[in-house]
Amino acid sequence: MTASIHQLRRETPPSLDPMMALVAEDMNSVNSVILERMQSRIPLIPELAGHLIAGGGKRMRPMLTLACARLLEYSGVRHHKLAAAVEFIHTATLLHDDVVDGSGMRRGRKTANIIWGNSASVLVGDFLFSRSFELMVEDGSLKVLKILSHASAVIAEGEVNQLTAQRRIDTSEEQYLEIIGAKTAALFAAACRIAAVVAERDDAQEQALDAYGRNLGIAFQLVDDAIDYASDGATMGKDLGDDFRDGKVTLPVILAYARGSDEERAFWKAAISGHRTSDEDLAHATRLLERTGAISDTLERARHYGQRAIDAIGPFAKGKAKDALVEAVEFAIARAY
Amino acid sequence: MTASIHQLRRETPPSLDPMMALVAEDMNSVNSVILERMQSRIPLIPELAGHLIAGGGKRMRPMLTLACARLLEYSGVRHHKLAAAVEFIHTATLLHDDVVDGSGMRRGRKTANIIWGNSASVLVGDFLFSRSFELMVEDGSLKVLKILSHASAVIAEGEVNQLTAQRRIDTSEEQYLEIIGAKTAALFAAACRIAAVVAERDDAQEQALDAYGRNLGIAFQLVDDAIDYASDGATMGKDLGDDFRDGKVTLPVILAYARGSDEERAFWKAAISGHRTSDEDLAHATRLLERTGAISDTLERARHYGQRAIDAIGPFAKGKAKDALVEAVEFAIARAY
Numbered sequence: 001m002t003a004s005i006h007q008l009r010r011e012t013p014p015s016l017d018p019m020m021a022l023v024a025e026d027m028n029s030v031n032s033v034i035l036e037r038m039q040s041r042i043p044l045i046p047e048l049a050g051h052l053i054a055g056g057g058k059r060m061r062p063m064l065t066l067a068c069a070r071l072l073e074y075s076g077v078r079h080h081k082l083a084a085a086v087e088f089i090h091t092a093t094l095l096h097d098d099v100v101d102g103s104g105m106r107r108g109r110k111t112a113n114i115i116w117g118n119s120a121s122v123l124v125g126d127f128l129f130s131r132s133f134e135l136m137v138e139d140g141s142l143k144v145l146k147i148l149s150h151a152s153a154v155i156a157e158g159e160v161n162q163l164t165a166q167r168r169i170d171t172s173e174e175q176y177l178e179i180i181g182a183k184t185a186a187l188f189a190a191a192c193r194i195a196a197v198v199a200e201r202d203d204a205q206e207q208a209l210d211a212y213g214r215n216l217g218i219a220f221q222l223v224d225d226a227i228d229y230a231s232d233g234a235t236m237g238k239d240l241g242d243d244f245r246d247g248k249v250t251l252p253v254i255l256a257y258a259r260g261s262d263e264e265r266a267f268w269k270a271a272i273s274g275h276r277t278s279d280e281d282l283a284h285a286t287r288l289l290e291r292t293g294a295i296s297d298t299l300e301r302a303r304h305y306g307q308r309a310i311d312a313i314g315p316f317a318k319g320k321a322k323d324a325l326v327e328a329v330e331f332a333i334a335r336a337y
Numbered sequence: 338m339t340a341s342i343h344q345l346r347r348e349t350p351p352s353l354d355p356m357m358a359l360v361a362e363d364m365n366s367v368n369s370v371i372l373e374r375m376q377s378r379i380p381l382i383p384e385l386a387g388h389l390i391a392g393g394g395k396r397m398r399p400m401l402t403l404a405c406a407r408l409l410e411y412s413g414v415r416h417h418k419l420a421a422a423v424e425f426i427h428t429a430t431l432l433h434d435d436v437v438d439g440s441g442m443r444r445g446r447k448t449a450n451i452i453w454g455n456s457a458s459v460l461v462g463d464f465l466f467s468r469s470f471e472l473m474v475e476d477g478s479l480k481v482l483k484i485l486s487h488a489s490a491v492i493a494e495g496e497v498n499q500l501t502a503q504r505r506i507d508t509s510e511e512q513y514l515e516i517i518g519a520k521t522a523a524l525f526a527a528a529c530r531i532a533a534v535v536a537e538r539d540d541a542q543e544q545a546l547d548a549y550g551r552n553l554g555i556a557f558q559l560v561d562d563a564i565d566y567a568s569d570g571a572t573m574g575k576d577l578g579d580d581f582r583d584g585k586v587t588l589p590v591i592l593a594y595a596r597g598s599d600e601e602r603a604f605w606k607a608a609i610s611g612h613r614t615s616d617e618d619l620a621h622a623t624r625l626l627e628r629t630g631a632i633s634d635t636l637e638r639a640r641h642y643g644q645r646a647i648d649a650i651g652p653f654a655k656g657k658a659k660d661a662l663v664e665a666v667e668f669a670i671a672r673a674y
Binding site: 040041042043044045093096099100118119120122123124126127129130131133134136137140142145146149150152153155156157159160161163164 | 377378379380381382429430433436437455456457459460461463464466467468470471473474477479482483486487489490492493494496497498500501
C-alpha cells in the first residue's frame with residue numbers, strides 16, 4: 001500500500017512505457033494476428049478496419065491481457081489470439097459508436113463513418129465482431145467465450161442505456177456509473193480476467209484481475225469525460241466539447257448541476273437539451289465546471305477507482321509486471337493534467 | 338426423384354403449414370427462449386427487439402433447425418436454444434440492414450430505425466448478436482460455435498460486398514451469386530447444419546443439410562429479388578421497387594441488362610446510378626424485365642437451386658419431416674406467383 005501511494009506521487013509523469021516494454025514481443029504477435037485476421041476478399045473491409053486499427057490507438061485492452069498473463073507467469077501463446085479478439089470487439093464498438101454519435105474525429109484522424117459512410121462502418125463493425133468470436137472459437141475455451149460474449153452483451157446494453165440517458169439532465173451519478181461500468185469497464189475487466197483463464201488460475205485470481213480491469217476502466221472513462229471539457233482537440237484527438245454538444249450527461253455535468261444555483265441549473269438543462277451549443281456556451285459550461293469543482297472532483301473519483309484497481313492486485317507477487325500494471329493506472333489518471 | 342418432381346407440379350399451392358405443424362411444439366419452446374433472452378434492464382432493448390421479433394416474421398431459419406433435427410429423429414432439447422440463437426443473428430442483421438438501406442417498411446410495419454432511430458437499431462442489433470453467442474456458449478458445443486461464428490462473419494462480408502456492388506451496373510451474375518450466397522444462404526446453411534451437430538450425425542449428413550439450407554437460401558433470395566419488381570407493397574410487406582431505387586444490382590437487372598439493346602442498357606445504367614427513380618421509370622424497368630424474360634428466368638434459376646436443395650436431402654429416410662422440408666422449398670419458389 002505504501003509503495004502504491006508513493007507511486008501515485010511520483011516525480012516523473014507516469015506512462016504506459018513500462019507496460020509496453022513488458023509485452024513488446026507478445027504485442028508483435030498480437031499485431032500479426034490482428035493484421036492477418038482483418039483481411040477479407042472484400043477490399044473495403046481491411047481498408048476501413050485498417051484505418052482505425054492502424055490509426056494510433058494505444059491497444060490498451062489487448063496490452064492488459066498480455067500484462068496480466070505476464071503477472072501470472074503464463075508462458076504459452078494462447079493469449080495472442082484472445083488479445084486480438086478483445087481488440088476486434090473494441091474496434092467494432094468504436095466503429096458503431098462513431099456512427100451513433102455522428103463523430104467526425106477520433107485519434108486525431110477523420111472517422112471511418114465520415115470517409116466511407118455509416119453503412120460501411122456498421123457492417124465492417126459486424127464483421128470484426130464476428131471475427132473476434134471466430135478467434136475465440138479457435139482458441140477453444142468455453143470459459144473465455146462465456147466471459148467475452150457476456151461482456152459484449154453488457155457493452156451493448158450500456159450503449160443503449162447511454163442513448164436513453166442522452167439529453168436527460170436528471171441522470172444520476174448511480175446511473176452514470178452503471179453506464180460506464182457497462183460500456184467501458186466490462187471489456188477492461190474481461191480483457192484482464194481471460195489472462196487468468198488461459199493461465200489456469202483459481203477463481204479468486206480471476207476475480208482479482210476482473211476487479212483490477214473494471215476499476216481501471218471506470219477510472220479511465222471518468223478521466224476521459226473530464227478531458228472532454230478540459231483539453232484541446234489536438235491533445236485529445238477528437239473534437240472538444242463533443243459530449244456537451246451531444247447532450248451526454250457525464251459526471252462533470254452531474255456534479256456541476258447538483259451543486260449549481262437555480263440559474264445555473266436552468267443553463268445546464270437548456271444546454272443538455274441541445275439549446276445551448278455555441279462555443280460561448282461551452283466556455284460558460286467549462287467555467288461552471290471549474291467553479292463548482294466538478295472537474296477536480298471527477299478526477300478525485302477517478303483516483304478512488306484507480307486505487308481500488310491497484311489494491312485488487314495487491315496479493316500478487318512483486319515484480320516488473322505488477323509495477324507496470326500499477327503505473328498503467330497512474331497513467332490513466334495522470335492523462336488529465 | 339420422381340416424387341420430388343411430382344411435388345413440384347402439385348395441384349394445391351405449396352405452403353409452410355406442414356413444416357409449422359411438424360415443429361409446432363418445439364417452436365413454442367424456441368419462442369419462450371427468444372422472449373426470455375431478449376429481455377434487459379434497459380427497457381428500450383425488449384421494446385425495439387420485440388417490435389421486429391413479434392412483427393409477423395415466418396421464423397424460417399429457426400424452423401429449419403427444428404425440422405432438420407426432426408428429420409434426424411433427434412429427441413433432445415438442445416436445439417431450442419440454438420434455434421433462438423439463429424433467429425437472434427437474423428434479427429440483428431435485419432436491424433442493421435434496415436439502417437444500411439434506410440428502409441421504412443418491413444413485414445408490413447414501420448421499421449425500427451424509423452420509429453427509434455438508426456442509433457438504437459445499431460446498438461440493439463449488437464445486443465442481440467452478443468446474446469446469440471451467449472446462448473451458444475450455454476449450449477457448449479464448440480462445433481456449433483464455429484459454424485455460427487463463421488456464418489456471421491460471412492454474412493457481414495456479404496453485406497459489405499453488396500454495399501460495394503451497389504449502383505454498379507457491371508456487377509456479374511457470379512458476383513451476385515457470391516453476395517446472396519453470403520448474405521442469405523450462409524445462415525440458412527448453418528441453421529440446418531447445426532441440427533446434424535446436436536443429433537451427433539456424421540460429416541456427410543452435416544454436409545447434406547448444409548447443402549439443403551444453402552440451396553434453399555439462394556432460391557429464397559432469388560425469388561425475393563424477383564418479387565421486388567413483380568409484387569405490390571401490401572403483399573410484400575415492404576416498399577415496392579426498393580432495390581431499384583437503392584441501385585441494387587440483382588439478377589433480374591443483370592439479365593435484362595445483358596439481354597437489352599444499347600438504348601435499354603443506357604436506361605439501366607442511369608437507373609442503377611440513381612438518375613431514374615420515378616414511378617414511371619420503375620414501370621419502364623418492370624416492362625423491360627418482363628420482355629427480356631429476366632423475371633421468369635430468375636425464377637427458373639430459383640427452381641434450379643430449389644431442386645438441388647431437394648436432392649441434397651434425397652438420401653434421408655422418407656417421412657413427414659422430409660416431406661415438410663421438400664414442401665418448404667416449393668413454397669419458397671411458389672411465393673412469386
